[in-house]
Amino acid sequence: MKYLEMEHVKKTFDHLEVLKDISLSVEEGEVVSIIGPSGSGKSTLLRCATMLERIDGGSLSYLGERAAWEENGTCIYAPKSELKRIRKNYGLVFQSFHLFPHFSVLKNIMDAPVSVDHVPKAEALERAEKLLVQLGLEDKKDAYPYQLSGGQQQRVSIARALALQPRILFFDEPTSALDPELTGEVLKVIRELADAHMTMIIVTHEMQFARELSDRIIFMEGGVIRQQGTPEQLFGNPDERVREFIGKFQM
Amino acid sequence: MEFGQMVAQLGEGMIVTVEIFFLTLLFSLPLGLVISFGRMSRHVPLRMLTKIYISVMRGTPLMLQLIVVYFSPYYVFGMKISASYRFTAVILAFALNYAAYFAEIYRGGIESMPVGQYEAAQVLGYGRIQTFCRIILPQVVKRILPSITNETITLVKDTSLAFVLAVVEMFTAAKQIAAKDTTIMPLMAAGVFYYIFNLAVAAFMEYLEKKMSYYR
Ligand SMILES: Nc1ncnc2c1ncn2[C@@H]1O[C@H](COP(=O)(O)OP(=O)(O)OP(=O)(O)O)[C@@H](O)[C@H]1O
Numbered sequence: 001m002k003y004l005e006m007e008h009v010k011k012t013f014d015h016l017e018v019l020k021d022i023s024l025s026v027e028e029g030e031v032v033s034i035i036g037p038s039g040s041g042k043s044t045l046l047r048c049a050t051m052l053e054r055i056d057g058g059s060l061s062y063l064g065e066r067a068a069w070e071e072n073g074t075c076i077y078a079p080k081s082e083l084k085r086i087r088k089n090y091g092l093v094f095q096s097f098h099l100f101p102h103f104s105v106l107k108n109i110m111d112a113p114v115s116v117d118h119v120p121k122a123e124a125l126e127r128a129e130k131l132l133v134q135l136g137l138e139d140k141k142d143a144y145p146y147q148l149s150g151g152q153q154q155r156v157s158i159a160r161a162l163a164l165q166p167r168i169l170f171f172d173e174p175t176s177a178l179d180p181e182l183t184g185e186v187l188k189v190i191r192e193l194a195d196a197h198m199t200m201i202i203v204t205h206e207m208q209f210a211r212e213l214s215d216r217i218i219f220m221e222g223g224v225i226r227q228q229g230t231p232e233q234l235f236g237n238p239d240e241r242v243r244e245f246i247g248k249f250q251m
Numbered sequence: 252m253e254f255g256q257m258v259a260q261l262g263e264g265m266i267v268t269v270e271i272f273f274l275t276l277l278f279s280l281p282l283g284l285v286i287s288f289g290r291m292s293r294h295v296p297l298r299m300l301t302k303i304y305i306s307v308m309r310g311t312p313l314m315l316q317l318i319v320v321y322f323s324p325y326y327v328f329g330m331k332i333s334a335s336y337r338f339t340a341v342i343l344a345f346a347l348n349y350a351a352y353f354a355e356i357y358r359g360g361i362e363s364m365p366v367g368q369y370e371a372a373q374v375l376g377y378g379r380i381q382t383f384c385r386i387i388l389p390q391v392v393k394r395i396l397p398s399i400t401n402e403t404i405t406l407v408k409d410t411s412l413a414f415v416l417a418v419v420e421m422f423t424a425a426k427q428i429a430a431k432d433t434t435i436m437p438l439m440a441a442g443v444f445y446y447i448f449n450l451a452v453a454a455f456m457e458y459l460e461k462k463m464s465y466y467r
């Protein structure tokens with residue numbers, strides 16, 4: 001089943017065409033990594049997919065349900081109530097976490113299920129505690145975000161997204177804000193999610209990680225998908241720009 | 252005048268002062284938030300209107316505003332002004348004036364919130380009102396508390412302006428006794444009262460700040 005489908009998506013920021021006709025579909029259980037030079041539109045693509053930005057053209061659907069589509073040359077979005085339901089399909093992990101600083105770790109994880117999804121408190125607590133164990137944060141549940149390392153904060157933000165039980169998880173450079181010695185603990189968590197067949201779309205500069213983990217890698221440049229394929233196809237790609245880009249990251 | 256009588260008169264004034272203080276806060280704190288929404292609205296006429304309101308309220312003397320609020324029912328609506336309206340007019344004028352200051356403080360606090368907090372909340376499915384009440388406002392309150400403390404301390408001293416409408420608060424009471432008995436004693440007593448009141452206000456605000464210092 002197609003979990004995410006984007007067709008001919010366009011996005012323009014005052015005269016700057018950042019996404020030019022992007023089509024991307026992601027199947028259930030698939031792990032897709034997006035790589036590419038800075039400014040190529042990777043974050044914009046995730047922000048459009050997660051509806052933090054409005055698309056200017058093309059269409060966006062989740063599990064066959066249309067969130068946005070084109071009609072007579074303009075893009076229209078589904079009614080609010082439908083969008084609310086569609087949003088439940090995915091979670092997003094930000095590069096700089098954006099945890100809620102006034103909530104404890106536990107509350108960061110529990111608050112959305114309780115106050116957005118109206119999950120009973122006891123059940124939400126059980127879910128949160130399971131996630132804390134899964135992500136190795138048992139002893140941090142009463143801590144506040146400022147008391148945690150970057151790696152721990154990012155793991156909390158992953159737990160916060162998972163607590164809503166999304167079908168798809170988007171990551172925008174989840175380790176780029178971390179000190180090198182802390183990236184490992186976050187990558188390990190993502191790897192475990194991949195092993196559990198979580199559908200994920202990951203923007204990353206961690207080439208080795210993307211290579212080991214992904215079912216498919218997408219190389220973006222100048223607002224288009226320039227190449228895509230399995231890690232073997234992409235890393236053995238004859239395209240000069242792709243080789244040049246990947247080469248920069250391999251020492 | 253007997254000492255006991257003086258204390259009784261000052262005491263009555265003191266109660267009026269405390270009433271003006273609390274009622275002003277009660278009305279101006281929420282009103283300020285509403286005005287700050289207008290000030291940040293996408294709706295241009297509303298935004299301009301609140302901007303002008305704030306600029307007039309902050310740019311003219313509170314004393315003049317008290318007089319305008321007191322007399323406007325007569326001059327604008329031709330209504331008869333009763334003596335009991337005096338106190339109401341004081342509260343109205345103070346609330347309208349302080350709301351303008353608070354509105355700007357709220358706006359500063361709200362605009363200082365990183366956009367990531369809104370985006371995280373949106374992706375997690377929080378609605379607009381939920382986002383504001385659960386995520387944004389608690390953090391804004393922490394950020395603006397020092398500025399609110401400043402305004403509140405100014406308010407304690409500003410209450411003496413109620414004399415313009417012949418509302419006998421602490422300072423007016425003290426002045427009356429002082430004039431009658433030709434002694435500055437009552438004025439000194441009033442000064443001590445304002446000082447102690449402000450000490451209490453500062454202590455309370457400090458307590459609030461401490462309560463909110465569990466996170467950064
Ligand atoms: N809100 C915005 N307003 C105007 N221009 C924007 C906005 N957001 C992004 N852009 C522009 O869009 C282009 C693509 O940005 P984007 O953040 O998607 O790139 P990226 O591939 O994620 O880069 P990086 O690897 O540096 O994160 C850039 O030229 C950027 O300046």
Ligand SMILES: [Mg+2]
Nearest residue numbers: 042043044173
């Ligand atoms: Mg980016």
